[in-house]
Amino acid sequence: MPLSGIWTVEIAGIYGWENRGILIFCDDKKHVMGGGRNHYSVGSYKKSGDKVKIKLDVYFHDQKQVVFGEKRKNIAVVLEGKLKDIKIRGYVNNPKNSKQSVPLRLTRRADLP
Numbered sequence: 596m597p598l599s600g601i602w603t604v605e606i607a608g609i610y611g612w613e614n615r616g617i618l619i620f621c622d623d624k625k626h627v628m629g630g631g632r633n634h635y636s637v638g639s640y641k642k643s644g645d646k647v648k649i650k651l652d653v654y655f656h657d658q659k660q661v662v663f664g665e666k667r668k669n670i671a672v673v674l675e676g677k678l679k680d681i682k683i684r685g686y687v688n689n690p691k692n693s694k695q696s697v698p699l700r701l702t703r704r705a706d707l708p
Contacts, residue, residue: 596678597622598642598678599620599623599707600620600704600706601618601704602618602619602702603616603704604618604629604631605700606698607697607698607699612700614631615631616632617631617704619707625639626639626640627639627640633657634654634655634656634660635656636651637651638651645678646675646678647675647676647683648674648675650671651671651672652671653669653672654668654669663695664695671690672688673688674686674699676699676700681703682702683699683701684698684700685699685700687699
């Protein structure tokens with residue numbers, strides 16, 4: 596299944612799954628972009644079989660946010676997971692510290708126009 600479309604992003608938090616915005620996948624150039632109430636992100640992705648790897652630069656537009664234990668205005672992250680039907684389940688990882696990762700799930704919501 597192609598990834599091209601609009602996907603919602605959820606990350607596991609202390610109170611359960613937290614909505615973290617959307618990602619829009621563009622199959623033609625393997626670009627991905629998205630955002631939420633306090634951030635936007637841009638990057639690229641690769642798909643091999645059912646495995647998906649997404650590299651994102653995330654920018655917070657209101658104030659610094661605590662991400663992986665540090666207050667930051669922007670951060671590079673890597674999302675890795677497996678695609679099954681309309682879901683990608685995996686982890687968001689800190690590329691600077693392989694021990695820091697958080698469970699993640701993406702759900703396909705719509706095709707691109």
